[in-house]
Amino acid sequence: MISIIVPVYNAENxxxxxxxxxxxxxYTDIEVICVxxxxxxxxxxxLAGYSCSDSRFKLLTQENSGIxxxxxxxxxxxxxxxxMFVDSDDWIDITTCEKVMDLAEEYNPDVVFWSYIREFENERSSPRFLMNENKLFDEGNIQSLHRRIVGPVGQELRNPALLHSWGTAWGKLYTKNAISEFRFTDTKVIGTAEDALFNIEVFTLIKRALYxxxxxxHYRKSRDSFTGGYNKDLNERWINLYTIIxxxxxxxxxxxxxxxxxDNRTALGMIGQGINECRSxxxxxxxxxAIKHIIMQDHYRIAVQNLPLKYFPPHWYFFFQAVKTGxxxxxxxxxxIMKYCRFI
Structure with a gap:
């Protein structure tokens, strides 16, 4: 059976x-745990309506404590x-569980993961593929996948927008045994990267993974996400995140x-830091x-100085060159400009 966990907060729309x-x-052998x-x-x-009409839907309630x-x-x-984790404003194809379980039974992995589509209002963006084909990771190469979740190196820097795509909790199917001893860290401690930290911890024990x-x-992305949700504590919390990693x-x-x-994750973090300050x-x-204050901090300054710019496309090259030079x-x-052109 698959337990699908859906955290819910003010998601009626x-x-x-x-x-x-x-x-x-x-694939019907599921339970849907809505919290x-x-x-x-x-x-x-x-939620109550679904739990009353289908016994596979289970409703749990708690005081607001975060995702x-x-x-x-x-x-x-x-x-x-x-x-499996599905966020309450997203959705999955109706054949997802069936197709994923068929391959899980064939390859016996600890984790199965797949690509996604960013969904904007009234339109669909291009799918985001992490690789060009299906791939099995085992004892010979599983560490390379773990490292990729930590951050990109070399040619992987060509697309900084994929930084967070590898470490999402959604878009993955885990064996319960693989994650039984791990839990998500409160975003009040580490900012907006609870998924990445969870997977970085989980993958210390993963032996086989299938992409x-x-x-x-389907990941719903609001058009105004660039301008909403300023986090005044993001800088401090991301410093905590980097220390924990x-x-x-x-x-x-x-x-x-x-x-x-x-180091490269830290340097690329200037994108998120800059977006956050633009929301203020x-x-x-x-x-x-505020942006000037952040880029002059030692952990960003050192990480960016060691960042190889040769791999970046022009817009990101100029962005990180500007970071390097303050x-x-x-x-x-x-x-x-990049927000308008949807590079971010």
């Missing part, structure tokens, strides 16, 4: 699309041998390229000053 995609799965994280809209009544807490609650309640080169998952690398005696990958209520000069005003302008 898109929740039915998500739940219908699970209700209609062609209502203190919603204040009509999410609770929508990590909701997912952890789901893990603790899961009865399936397999676990399926099909976009089964470094400790994992050291504790597990992982190779030197893991440290390089973390400051005027443009205030935003530029040109915050140019960074701010580039962020606005």
């Amino acid at each position: 898109h929740l039915r699309t998500c739940l219908d995609s699970l209700l209609r799965q062609t 209502d994280d203190g919603s204040q809209d009509k999410s609770d009544s929508i 990590s807490s909701a997912r952890n609650r789901g893990i603790e309640e899961a009865q399936g041998e397999w676990i 399926i080169n099909q976009p089964f998952y 470094s400790d994992i690398i050291t504790a597990n005696n992982l190779p030197a390229d893991f440290h390089k990958a973390l 209520s400051r005027n443009p000069l205030g935003k530029i000053a 040109k915050a005003s140019i960074l701010y302008l580039l962020l606005l």
Whole structure:
């Protein structure tokens, strides 16, 4: 059985699309664990309707504690041998569970993962493929996948937009045994990278993983995501994140390229930091000053100075060249241009 965990918070506008995609799965041996994280809209009544009409839907409620807490609650309640995460504003193809389980039974992996489609309002973006074909990772190459989740090196830097795509909790099917001893860290501690940290920890024990080169998952991305949701503590929390990842690398005696990958993740973090500052209520000069303050911090300055720019396409080359030289005003302008052109 697959336990599908859906954390829910004020998701009434898109929740039915998500739940219908699970209700209609062609593979029926599932349970859907919906954790209502203190919603204040009509999410609770929508969830109650599904749980009343189909016994496979289980509704749990808790006071608002964040997505990590909701997912952890789901893990603790899961009865399936397999676990999948689906966010409440996203959805999956109705054949996802069937196709993934067929391959899981054939290859016996600890984790199966696949590509996805970014869904914008009234249109569909191109699918995001992580590789060009299906690929099995085993004892000979599983460490390369683990390192890729930490961060890109070499040619992998050609597409910085894929930084977070490898480490998502959604778009993956885990054996329950593979994740039984791990939990998601509160975003109040590490910012917005709870998925990546979870997978970096989980993959210290993963022996086999299978990638399926099909976009089964539909990730809803709002047009105004660039301008909403300023996080005033993001810089401090990401410093915590990088420290925790470094400790994992050291504790597990992982190779030197893991440290390089973390350095590159840190450098690429300037994209997210810049976007976050653009979301603030400051005027443009205030935003530029905030960006300047961040890029002058030692952990970013050192990581960016060691970042090889030769792999980047032109817009990212100029972006990180501006970071290296401390040109915050140019960074701010580039962020606005790249947002308009949808490079970010």
